[in-house]
Structures are given as structure tokens and as C-alpha cells.
Amino acid sequence: MTYIPKPAVRHPGLGANELGLHMRDYEGTISTLCAGCGHDSVTAAVIQAFYELSIPPHRIAKMSGIGCSAKTPAYFVEQAHGFNGVHGRMPALATGANAANRDLYYIGISGDGDSLSIGLGQFCHAIRRNVNMLYVLENNGVYGLTKGQFSASADIGSRSKRGVPNKSEPIDPVALALTLGATFVARGFSGDKQQLIPLLKAGLMHKGFAFIDVISPCVTFNDHVGSTKSYLYTRHHGHELVPVDFVPIRSEISAPSNNGGRTSITMHDGSMVRFRKVPEDYDPTDRLSAYEHYRSLQNRGEVVTGLLYLDPSGEDMHDDNATTSTPLSEMSHEDLCPGSEQMDALMEEFR
Amino acid sequence: MPEPGLDMADRTNDFAFKIGTVNGTGSASANGLIMQAIFRMGIPCTGKNVFPSNIQGLPTWYEVRVSGDGYSARTPEFDLIVAMNPATYERDIADVRPGGYLLHDSSWPMAKEFLRDDINFLGVPLGEMCVREFKGARVRILMKNIAYAGALAALLSMDLDVIRRMIREKFAAKPKLIGSNYKAIELGYDYAMEHFDCPLPIRLETMDATSDHVLMDGNTAAALGCVFAGATVGAWYPITPSTSLMDGFQRFCERFRKDPETGERNFFIAQAEDELAAAGVVVGAGWAGARAFTPTSGPGISLMSEFIGLAYYAEVPSVFVDVQRVGPSTGMPTRTQQGDIAAVAYASHGDTKHIALFPANPEESFHMAVEAFDLAERFQTPVFLVQDLDIGMNDWMIPKLTWDDNFAPDRGKVLGADELERIKKFYRYMDVDGDGIPYRSLPGVHPKGAYFTRGSGHTSRGTYTEDADEYTEVMDRLRKKIDSAASEVPSPAIEMREGAGMALVTIGSCDGAVREAADILESQGVPVDYMRVRGFPFDPLVREFLDAHELNFVVEQNRDAQLKRLLVTETEVDPARIHSVLDYGGFPLSAAFVAGEVNERLGLTPDDRKLRPAAERPEGAVA
Numbered sequence: 023m024t025y026i027p028k029p030a031v032r033h034p035g036l037g038a039n040e041l042g043l044h045m046r047d048y049e050g051t052i053s054t055l056c057a058g059c060g061h062d063s064v065t066a067a068v069i070q071a072f073y074e075l076s077i078p079p080h081r082i083a084k085m086s087g088i089g090c091s092a093k094t095p096a097y098f099v100e101q102a103h104g105f106n107g108v109h110g111r112m113p114a115l116a117t118g119a120n121a122a123n124r125d126l127y128y129i130g131i132s133g134d135g136d137s138l139s140i141g142l143g144q145f146c147h148a149i150r151r152n153v154n155m156l157y158v159l160e161n162n163g164v165y166g167l168t169k170g171q172f173s174a175s176a177d178i179g180s181r182s183k184r185g186v187p188n189k190s191e192p193i194d195p196v197a198l199a200l201t202l203g204a205t206f207v208a209r210g211f212s213g214d215k216q217q218l219i220p221l222l223k224a225g226l227m228h229k230g231f232a233f234i235d236v237i238s239p240c241v242t243f244n245d246h247v248g249s250t251k252s253y254l255y256t257r258h259h260g261h262e263l264v265p266v267d268f269v270p271i272r273s274e275i276s277a278p279s280n281n282g283g284r285t286s287i288t289m290h291d292g293s294m295v296r297f298r299k300v301p302e303d304y305d306p307t308d309r310l311s312a313y314e315h316y317r318s319l320q321n322r323g324e325v326v327t328g329l330l331y332l333d334p335s336g337e338d339m340h341d342d343n344a345t346t347s348t349p350l351s352e353m354s355h356e357d358l359c360p361g362s363e364q365m366d367a368l369m370e371e372f373r
Numbered sequence: 374m375p376e377p378g379l380d381m382a383d384r385t386n387d388f389a390f391k392i393g394t395v396n397g398t399g400s401a402s403a404n405g406l407i408m409q410a411i412f413r414m415g416i417p418c419t420g421k422n423v424f425p426s427n428i429q430g431l432p433t434w435y436e437v438r439v440s441g442d443g444y445s446a447r448t449p450e451f452d453l454i455v456a457m458n459p460a461t462y463e464r465d466i467a468d469v470r471p472g473g474y475l476l477h478d479s480s481w482p483m484a485k486e487f488l489r490d491d492i493n494f495l496g497v498p499l500g501e502m503c504v505r506e507f508k509g510a511r512v513r514i515l516m517k518n519i520a521y522a523g524a525l526a527a528l529l530s531m532d533l534d535v536i537r538r539m540i541r542e543k544f545a546a547k548p549k550l551i552g553s554n555y556k557a558i559e560l561g562y563d564y565a566m567e568h569f570d571c572p573l574p575i576r577l578e579t580m581d582a583t584s585d586h587v588l589m590d591g592n593t594a595a596a597l598g599c600v601f602a603g604a605t606v607g608a609w610y611p612i613t614p615s616t617s618l619m620d621g622f623q624r625f626c627e628r629f630r631k632d633p634e635t636g637e638r639n640f641f642i643a644q645a646e647d648e649l650a651a652a653g654v655v656v657g658a659g660w661a662g663a664r665a666f667t668p669t670s671g672p673g674i675s676l677m678s679e680f681i682g683l684a685y686y687a688e689v690p691s692v693f694v695d696v697q698r699v700g701p702s703t704g705m706p707t708r709t710q711q712g713d714i715a716a717v718a719y720a721s722h723g724d725t726k727h728i729a730l731f732p733a734n735p736e737e738s739f740h741m742a743v744e745a746f747d748l749a750e751r752f753q754t755p756v757f758l759v760q761d762l763d764i765g766m767n768d769w770m771i772p773k774l775t776w777d778d779n780f781a782p783d784r785g786k787v788l789g790a791d792e793l794e795r796i797k798k799f800y801r802y803m804d805v806d807g808d809g810i811p812y813r814s815l816p817g818v819h820p821k822g823a824y825f826t827r828g829s830g831h832t833s834r835g836t837y838t839e840d841a842d843e844y845t846e847v848m849d850r851l852r853k854k855i856d857s858a859a860s861e862v863p864s865p866a867i868e869m870r871e872g873a874g875m876a877l878v879t880i881g882s883c884d885g886a887v888r889e890a891a892d893i894l895e896s897q898g899v900p901v902d903y904m905r906v907r908g909f910p911f912d913p914l915v916r917e918f919l920d921a922h923e924l925n926f927v928v929e930q931n932r933d934a935q936l937k938r939l940l941v942t943e944t945e946v947d948p949a950r951i952h953s954v955l956d957y958g959g960f961p962l963s964a965a966f967v968a969g970e971v972n973e974r975l976g977l978t979p980d981d982r983k984l985r986p987a988a989e990r991p992e993g994a995v996a
Contacts, residue, residue, distance in 0.1 A: 080820040083661070096825055096837075103816035104825040105660060107653070108683050114645065114653025119816070121606045121641040121654065122663030126817045144653070147646040346637040350605035351662030351815065353639060355782050358603040360629040365601070365776040372587035373413070 040076035048073045050097040060212035060238030060253075061090060061160050065097045067215050068129070068158075071222035072099055075270060083119055083126045087112040087141060090167055090240075091133035091160040110141020113148030116155050117339075123349040124340050127226060128155035134175040135165050138193045142174070145195075149202040149231050154338035156225040156232045159195050160212070162240040163251035170243035181248030194320075196330065199233040200313045205333040206232035207312070209326060211256050212239065221329060223268040229290040229336040237325060256325055263319060264306055264328035269294040290336025295329065306332055381452075381472045381574040386416050386441035388575035390453035390529075392521070393465045397429030400457070403518035404435035406539055407525060408768060411439060412588055413535045415580040419445045420768045421961055426613065426706045432461045441580060445734075445770065446886035447763075447961040452575045453528075455521055457499075462487050474573060476524060478517075495569055497524050502560045507553065516557040523561025530572035532579065533562065587773050591764035592668070594735035595694055596621030597774065598742025599666055600629060603782055604692070606665035608643040608654035610673065613706045614762040615696035618668035648673035652680035652693070659690040660826060662787070662815040664746045666692035671700045671713045674720060681755050682721025683828040685851070688802070688811065690749035690756075690785065693717075694742070697761040699959045708959025709762035711881055714935040717757045718909055724848060726855045728862060729757040729909040733884035736771040737907075738764060741863065743780075750785035752858055753813060761930075763882045763961040786812045793819035801826075801835035802847055809854035855910060862908025865915050869902050870895060875924035876902040877971070878951075880936050882961065887928050889964035894971060901926075901971075906936065909943075916944040919951065926974070928954040928967055 038044050048069045053062050072082065082102035084095035088109035095104045107115045112130050120128055137145045137159050148157065163176040172180075175195065176188040199207045206228045210218040218236065225232035237256050239245045245252045250259075269286075270293045285297040287307065297306060305311045312331035319326045346353075392407075394400035401422075408420040418439045425431035438448055453474040456465040462483070469475050471491045477483060479496025488494070499520050503513045526533060536558060544550040565571055596618050599607065609619045623642055630639040641658075645651040651667045658665035669677065674695055684691045699705035700712045717729050728748055730741040738760055749756040786806075793799060793814060801824040802811050811833075814822030824835040832843040833850070866884075870891070879887040884905050891901050904918045919925050919940065927937040934953040941948045954970045956962050 078820075080823060081817055083816045085657075101820035101823045103814075103823050105657070106825060106827040106829065107656075108679050108828055111649060111653045111680065114650040114680075115657035115660070117643060117650075118606060118608065118654035118657025118659070118663075118665060119661040120657075121643060122658040122661035122665070123815075123817055126661075143646050144650055147650065151643070340641075343641055344636055344638050345641055346632070346639050349817075350639065350641060351658075353603075353605065355603050355780075358605065358630065358639060359601050359776075359780070360625075362776040362778045364629060365597075365774060368597075369587050369773040372589050 039073055041078060043073070043076070043079070045069065045073050047079060047101070048099050050095070050100045053097045054093065055090060056242045058241040059090070060162060060236075060240070061094050062097070063212040063215060064158065064160055064218070064236050064238055065094050067218040067222055069098045070215075071219050071226060074219070075223055075226060077127055077226070081126055083128050085112045085116045085119070085128060085130040085155075087132055087136040089133040089136050089165075091131050091136060094131050094160070095129075110136050110139070111144055112136065113141065113144040113153070113157075117148060117151060117153050120153050120155060120339070122351040124154065124345065125349050128153070129226065130155055130157045132157065132159050134159065134161045134163060134173040134195075138174040138195060142193070146198070146202055149199060149204045149233070151339045152203075152205060152231050152337065152342070154229055154231070154340070156222070156228070156234070158222070159233070159235045160238040161195065161235050161251065162238050162244050163249070164240050164244040166240050166243055175251075177250040180250040181246070183243055183246055185248065195233070195235045196316060196326070197313070199235075200309060200316065200331055204233045204331070205230035205335075205337075206329075207331040208233065208329045209235045209237070211237045211260055211325075211327055213253055213257065214260075214327070217262065217265060217327065220266050220268040223270070224266065224289075224295045224329065227268070227270065227289060227291060227293050228332070230333065230338045259323060259325045260327055261319055261324035262327050263315065264300055264304075264330060265298040266329045267296040267298060269296055287332055287334050289334050295332060297329065306330065307334065384452065384575045385578050386439055386580065388452040389436065389438045389448045389450060390455065390575070391434050391436040391451050392455040392457065393432060393434050393461050394457045394518070395460070396425055396427060396431050396433040398518070399515045400433070400435070400518045403522045406519075406536065407522050407531075408437055409539060409588065410526075410531050410535050411437070411577060412583050412770065413539070414532050414577055415583050416441060416577055417443045417445070417582050417770055419770060421447050421763070422767055423960070424707050432458050439577065441582070443582065444885065444889045444964070446889050446964050448965065449960070449963050450965070453573070455525065457517075457521060466492070474528075476521065476528070495528070495565075497521070497561060497564050499524075499561065502564065503557070506556060506560060512553070516553060519554050519557035520561035523558035524565040525561070526558065527562045527565035527571045528569065528573050530576040530578070533558070583770060585773055586770050588768045588770055589735045590617070590766055590768055591732065591735040591738040591760050592618035592696065592766060593621045594739040594771075594774070595668070595742045595758060595760065595765070596625060598739040599746075600625045601776060602664060602743040602746040604664040604666050604746060605639065606641050606643070606654065606658035606663045608645050608651040608658075608665065608667050609669065610645050610648045610651050612648075612670045612673050614698050614766045615668040615670050615673075615694065617766065618694060618696065648676035649679065652677035652691075655691045655693075656680050656684045656689050659684070659749070660816070664690075664692075664750070664782075666694060666746075668694040668696065670696050670698050671716070672703065674713055674716055678721045681727070682723060682725055684755045685721065685725045685727065686828055687826050688753040688813070689826075690753055692745045692749050692756050692758065694758045694760070696765040697759065699957075705959050707762070709882070709930070709961055710957055710959060711761055711883070711930040712935070712957070713759065714880070714929070714931065714939060715933075717759055718939055726852070726910065727755055727757055728752060728855065728858050729759050730863060731759050731881045731907055731909075732764060733866075733881055733905060733907075734764060734771055735769050736774065739774050744863070747783040748858065748861065751783050751861070752810060752854060753785060754855065759881070761882050767961075786810060788812050788814050788822060790819045793821045796821070799824070800833060802831060802833045802850075804833065804850050809850050809857055859910040859912055862910070862912065864912045865907055865918065866905040867903065867914070867918060870900040873900040873902040876904060876918065876922040876926070877928060877967070878904045878906070878919070878925050878940075879928040880906045883928050883930060886962035886964045887967055890967035890971070893964055893968040897968075897972075899971070899975070909939070911940070911943055915940070916946060919944060919946040923950060925951050926954050926971055927951055928962070930957050930962060931955065932957045
């Protein structure tokens with residue numbers, strides 16, 4: 023259905039962002055996903071996050087693999103390059119693109135099959151490399167396009183549409199990301215845009231690998247009674263551990279009048295993440311503390327959400343490599359080729 | 374003269390020897406010293422490292438061919454073998470040609486059953502001498518290697534000054550080691566001079582045939598090509614025999630691409646988690662506008678095939694260097710073969726076809742590496758540089774590489790911000806110029822350049838499709854595009870000979886052996902023409918050449934005649950004209966094998982070299 027263009031109208035009541043662009047400028051083609059799909063809510067939140075951050079659309083690069091989630095980059099920011107690659111391999115494409123041009127905003131959209139089964143290795147190694155990107159995992163516990171097989175994130179005992187319980191241990195992407203050293207780890211719920219948008223904004227502005235696991239129910243294959251990735255289950259078991267606000271560097275900081283347990287963390291570019299309430303014995307910049315809190319709540323059967331861990335040091339794979347600040351893709355041949363004199367000198371060393 | 378002294382004709386600057394040692398004992402530096410000394414004496418030579426897939430303790434050999442005439446192919450006939458590994462004594466002794474020499478460590482007695490009375494045994498008490506002169510087990514082992522080099526210097530009449538100078542250069546930073554190395558050379562040299570009739574009939578004599586040359590392996594040369602071509606992103610997963618290519622790229626980049634003050638680097642190397650990811654990094658970087666490449670070998674090509682198909686269909690420039698080793702599967706990782714020709718030509722599922730370049734030696738590895746990036750960007754497609762272990766890891770004598778500072782890379786049809794601003798609408802896969810090559814845009818440049826890159830069915834406008842006509846339109850254009858590369862890839866190397874009635878056709882590192890075989894055949898009264906294929910899709914000249922010869926022997930190093938099959942499929946030449954000569958045991962090809970095979974097919978015995986009319990040839994002979 024993507025060949026049907028969207029009507030180019032916009033609501034007169036909607037304002038422009040700092041670039042003079044409207045929300046419409048951050049939209050994409052019409053979604054072909056099922057009505058009520060959680061992924062469409064994530065797409066809407068992504069659109070709003072980009073709009074609010076006033077990021078020039080063409081400075082965004084949208085990366086994805088294969089699956090329902092992988093289709094969604096077509097549904098936001100049409101004026102950005104998108105790369106819908108092969109199944110489970112988006113992290114490698116994103117790594118390469120970022121290696122070539124470090125100045126773009128990279129957003130990767132993946133799914134639980136894409137990231138936790140066929141692409142588990144790539145997911146892990148993108149974290150290890152600390153690619154500067156926002157990696158969104160639209161997690162529904164099920165393979166949609168192939169009609170309802172369990173994915174690797176399906177909980178034990180969660181029932182398929184036909185009532186068959188899953189018996190294999192799930193792979194938890196949040197625990198994995200915390201363990202592997204991701205520098206930003208969060209979980210959101212597609213049904214809670216208020217929470218998701220600041221998470222997306224903070225993740226986009228974070229320098230380094232930002233990971234957001236978004237519980238995004240599959241209305242067609244995994245939204246029934248007995249499923250642990252349904253809207254109902256997530257609403258009942260959701261536990262917002264650390265709600266945050268994202269305060270971009272450009273905005274004036276005006277603290278909302280929330281009580282106690284508030285923490286602010288300044289990010290590499292001067293923008294700020296403000297944790298609205300943080301439990302007393304929990305430090306979101308301490309990996310071990312974050313992991314312990316996450317595991318203990320999870321053991322109580324709660325679906326923990328919020329920004330769970332943040333390393334604000336602002337390092338990424340280019341810092342490790344000491345890459346020059348000019349994007350490699352923009353360097354001239356003169357800058358790159360050693361030239362004939364060097365060649366002649368070099369040849370004497372091979373005699 | 375305690376040794377028997379069997380007669381051998383004078384073979385100045387025309388012989389072969391090999392050194393059998395145990396891997397991990399440091400013999401490589403002694404062997405390199407010997408090879409380099411011969412080269413610096415101005416005598417053409419090549420070295421082949423026959424090594425195990427192992428770190429320490431297994432047999433390894435270093436083979437040197439000295440050829441004043443400039444022949445570079447491996448020869449399996451050894452005039453002298455230095456047997457330093459008791460575990461391979463039996464094999465090494467059997468490998469010496471009758472009348473030849475075996476140099477061994479006589480510190481311990483040699484088993485009687487190994488002895489041959491048709492070769493000369495030259496015993497040197499290397500172990501004993503080194504134990505006497507040096508302290509410490511490691512030093513004694515290392516110096517024993519240098520000592521056999523000294524003995525060889527006396528036996529072969531190597532220039533001692535050249536050797537001493539090389540030792541001084543090598544240990545310039547550790548002058549303490551110079552003395553002990555000098556001493557070890559003298560130990561071997563003096564013993565040989567005293568006990569044998571030096572030099573042997575196989576001996577060296579200074580020439581002036583190497584002053585414009587260097588000794589270089591093909592992986593180093595290809596790495597240099599990547600640097601000079603302006604490649605900025607390299608991704609890889611370590612695999613023999615391609616690893617030294619990325620080592621080389623890193624070394625050259627650290628030297629030429631790093632700001633000496635800030636330490637900032639104009640390159641990015643990703644050691645990926647596997648070859649799938651390495652290919653993905655290359656495709657991602659190519660998509661974003663960098664020149665990117667990955668070095669790998671056959672097993673890596675198998676894993677990369679998924680991304681290769683994506684890059685073909687989504688039209689992303691990318692360079693894959695395949696340093697072939699023996700397959701299938703893990704095969705023999707440290708042996709050479711040309712077993713990936715068919716795999717790279719059509720890598721990945723569905724209808725694909727890829728541009729491939731086939732260097733014959735490190736000089737071509739360098740130039741074709743540069744060309745690979747131009748072709749990849751001009752045709753917006755994966756390009757394969759296909760070499761093999763023999764080219765990649767062995768030291769070849771090649772003319773000094775030169776660089777033309779007027780070189781300007783061909784970045785292909787990439788629309789910049791100004792051009793995008795001017796055009797009404799950008800369609801990524803539209804054949805605007807009618808040459809099958811569309812225009813592309815890079816992310817981040819201009820909002821009008823945005824498009825959705827995908828490996829799923831797409832239209833010429835870049836949108837998703839499941840429509841038969843829209844899909845077919847793009848696929849037909851892709852065929853046209855790749856076919857048009859036939860006249861842009863390097864044209865075949867052709868050598869015609871007076872009176873030739875048939876031809877030898879080959880590819881890659883077989884070059885030296887097959888050209889030498891042509892000389893042998895001519896000397897036997899069978900002149901043959903020669904063609905070496907250098908690129909795929911095949912240049913129209915390839916078909917012309919095959920058609921012009923009633924009999925084409927296609928010489929290649931794989932079991933299934935992959936080049937021959939590709940020639941028959943792609944050129945539609947009459948298969949009856951094409952016959953295969955195949956060698957695939959893992960060693961570099963020899964001229965004697967090729968000449969022997971051709972003679973056998975022609976029904977010629979060694980005593981009957983003249984080509985007989987077809988009617989008189991024995992049954993079963995070809996043509």
C-alpha cells in the first residue's frame with residue numbers, strides 16, 4: 023500500500039519547530055501494518071521526537087533489517103535516507119554507514135526476531151563497538167509476517183494464539199544490553215507515548231549506543247489472554263522504575279515541581295536527562311545498581327520501564343578509533359592518497 | 374672431500390632448493406635472509422612458503438627457485454634440500470632429484486634406511502656448533518637457522534657482504550644481535566668451505582636483473598592498492614590466507630593516514646564478529662559514500678553471499694578481496710587453489726552476476742585493487758578482486774610499483790546537493806542515461822536525494838513493488854549494466870606465437886607456469902598461443918581468441934574446471950574446442966605439469982615430440 027501517497031495537508035493548529043518544519047515533514051508513507059499495531063504507535067512517537075528535537079530530516083539515516091518492525095522506517099521522515107537491509111544484519115549496515123559518515127543521526131528499528139534470533143550476534147557486537155545510534159527494538163514476542171511463531175523474547179508460559187505455551191527460556195534484551203556494556207539502556211511501551219517520546223529524544227541525543235526495548239503488542243498474533251506481550255498484560259504489570267524528561271541544550275531548563283528523588287544528568291552535548299523519580303538506593307549511572315534493580319523487579323513479574331542506565335561520558339566507536347572529525351565519506355582523494363613520492367620511498371623498503 | 378660427489382652439470386643461476394624446518398622455530402627470518410640475498414645479488418628468484426595450519430611444531434618448508442631466465446613458477450624438482458626437521462627426513466631425502474644434495478645436521482647420526490646412493494649427503498654439525506658457541510635454548514635454535522644460511526652461502530656462492538649488510542639493516546635497532554648473527558653465519562660458512570667442494574655446480578653468480586624490482590607479496594600489494602585508491606573503511610574477520618592484507622592496510626594507514634600531531638586517523642577498520650557483519654559494514658559504508666572493502670577467503674565468501682546479493686540488487690558499491698585457499702568447506706587453509714571462480718561470478722541467490730578481477734601477481738594485485746574501487750563506484754555494484762594464497766602470501770619479484778599523481782578516482786554517478794536542488798524529482802533506479810547505470814545520492818546531502826534502499830522488489834522510482842513488469846524492468850537494467858562492464862574490466866593478456874595451432878588459456882597465478890610451459894612446448898616443436906583471462910564478465914576478445922583456436926587448453930587450479938565452464942556458459946563458444954588441464958592439490962602450478970598434460974592429451978610421448986596429424990594420434994587423444 024505504500025505507493026498510495028499521503029495527502030499533503032496539515033492541521034492548521036499544529037505549529038512549526040525551530041527549523042520551521044511541521045510534524046507532517048517528519049512523517050513517511052502510509053503504514054501497511056495491521057490496524058492497532060503497536061509499531062505504529064512507536065512510529066508516531068519517533069516522528070514526534072524528531073520533530074521536537076528539530077533535526078533536519080535529511081541528516082537522519084534510518085536503518086532496519088527484515089520483519090514488521092523493519093518496514094516502519096518507511097513510515098517516518100520521508101526526506102531521510104532509509105536502508106531496509108537483510109534479516110538481523112541492520113547493526114552491521116549501521117556500523118558501516120556510521121564509519122563512513124559520523125555526522126548523521128542514526129536510528130535503527132529492529133524486532134525481537136531480527137535482534138534476538140537471527141541477528142543476536144550483530145546486536146551484541148554493535149553494543150560492544152558502541153556505535154553512535156539509537157537502536158529501537160519493537161518487541162512483541164512473536165513472528166508476525168510468518169504468522170505467529172514464538173520469538174526468542176517470548177516468556178516461559180506465554181501462550182500462542184492457539185493456546186500452546188512457550189517452554190524455552192526467553193532472551194531479555196534489556197538484561198543483555200546492560201551486561202554487554204550498552205551506554206544507554208531503556209524500556210518503553212508502545213501504549214505509553216508520554217513515556218516513550220522523552221526516551222527516544224534522549225536516546226537520539228545520546229552519544230554512543232542507545233538501546234530502547236519497546237514492548238509493542240502484535241494485535242493479530244500476540245494480544246490475547248495468556249500472552250505476556252499483550253496491551254492488557256503490559257498495562258497491568260508495567261512498572262515505571264525511572265520516568266525521565268529530556269531537556270535539549272537549546273531549551274531553557276524549567277524544572278517541573280515533582281517531589282523528591284530527582285536526578286539530572288548532563289549529556290555530552292550539554293542537553294540533559296532529568297530522572298523524575300529514582301528509588302533511593304538506585305543510581306542510573308551505575309551499571310551494577312541498574313542491573314540489580316532491574317532483575318529484582320523482573321523477578322516479581324513486573325515489566326520494568328524507563329531509562330534504566332545511562333553512561334553520559336559521550337564516547338563512541340570513533341573515539342576508540344581516533345577517527346578524524348570530518349566524515350570519511352567527505353574526504354578528498356588528495357587527503358587520502360599518499361602520492362608518488364611516498365610510493366617511491368616505500369619501494370626501497372621492499373628490496 | 375668426504376662426500377661422494379656425484380656429477381651434476383653446471384647450473385649457475387638455474388636451480389631450486391627448499392628448506393624443511395619445524396614451524397614456530399624462527400626459521401622464517403633465516404629463509405627470508407637467503408631469498409633476499411639472492412635477490413640483492415641481482416638474480417631473479419621466487420620463494421614459496423609451504424606451511425601448516427598450525428602455530429608450532431609441525432613441518433614447514435620454504436622453497437626457492439633461482440632462475441636467471443626469470444621463470445617464476447614453482448618447480449617440484451629440487452636440486453638441494455636443507456633437512457632441518459628429523460620428522461621429515463624420509464620425505465625430504467626422497468624429494469631430492471638424482472645427483473642432487475641433502476644438507477642435514479650431522480650432530481646426530483642419520484638413520485641408515487633413509488640413505489640414498491644417488492644423491493650427495495652434506496652433513497654439517499649445526500646443533501653441536503651452536504651448543505658450543507651460544508647460550509640459551511632459544512638462541513641456539515635461532516642461531517642454528519642462521520648457521521644453515523651460512524652453510525648455504527658457501528655451497529651456493531652467495532655474496533657474504535650482502536648477507537652481512539642485511540644483518541646490519543635488520544638489527545639496526547638491536548646492535549647487540551649483529552655479532553651473534555655474524556658468528557652463526559661464519560660457523561656454517563667456514564664448516565662448509567672446509568669440508569665440501571664449494572661452490573656446488575648449482576651456484577649463484579651476480580647479475581643485474583633485479584635493480585628495478587622489489588620482493589612483495591600480493592596481500593601487501595593489494596593493501597597498498599586500497600590505500601592509494603582512497604579506501605577509508607575496511608571491515609574483516611580474520612581468515613587465512615587473507616589476514617595479512619588487513620594487517621598491511623592497517624600498517625600503511627598508520628603511516629600515511631594518521632595526523633602526526635593530533636593522532637587523528639583518516640580511516641576506520643572494523644574487525645567484525647564474522648564475515649556476514651564484515652560484508653554488512655562494507656555495504657553500509659559504501660551506501661554512505663565511503664570507499665570500503667573486505668579481505669576474505671572462500672569460507673568468508675560463503676557467509677558474505679547474503680550481503681553480496683543485497684549490494685547487487687540495491688546497487689551499493691563494495692569491494693571484496695577473495696584470497697582463495699583450498700576448498701570446499703574448511704578445506705586446506707594454508708594451501709592454494711582457484712576454487713572460488715564460479716562462486717564469485719554468481720554469488721548469492723536469485724539472478725546475480727558480478728564483476729571480478731583476476732590478478733596474476735602482486736603487481737596486478739595492486740593495480741587491480743585500485744581499479745576495483747573505480748569499477749564498484751562506476752557500476753554501483755560489488756566488485757571482486759580474486760587472488761589466491763600463492764599470490765597473497767608468497768614473496769614475488771615484481772617491477773617497483775609506481776603511482777601517477779594525476780590519478781583521479783571515478784566516483785561514479787553521485788548527485789551532489791546542487792544537482793539535487795536543481796532537479797525536479799530524484800528517482801534512484803531510473804535509467805536516465807540509457808546505459809543501465811542510474812544516479813545515486815548519499816545520505817545527509819539533500820532532502821530531495823532521500824530514498825528507501827531495499828533488497829525487496831523495487832521499481833525504477835525506488836518504491837516497493839510486487840508487480841511483474843516493474844520488477845522485470847529493474848532486473849533487465851541490472852543485466853544490461855553488468856554486461857556492459859565486460860569491456861571495462863581488464864582485457865585478457867594475449868601472446869601469439871609464430872606457427873601456433875592451438876592455445877593455452879589460463880587465469881590468475883597460473884600465469885608463470887603456463888607461459889613457461891608454452892616455452893617448453895615450443896622447444897619441443899609445439900608452438901602455442903597464450904591467453905590469460907583477467908576480468909569477468911568476459912571481454913569480447915576472450916570469445917574471439919577461443920574461436921580463433923581449434924584447440925584451447927584451459928589450465929586452472931580446481932577440480933571442476935570452473936573457468937572452462939564459465940567460458941562455455943558465458944561466451945557460448947563451441948565446447949568441443951575447450952579442454953581442461955586441472956591441478957588442484959594445493960601447491961602452486963608447475964610448468965612441467967602443464968607441458969606434460971598437454972603432451973599427453975596430444976598423444977605425444979617424451980620421445981615423440983612432433984605433433985602428428987590427428988589420424989595418427991593414439992586413441993583417446995583429444996581433437
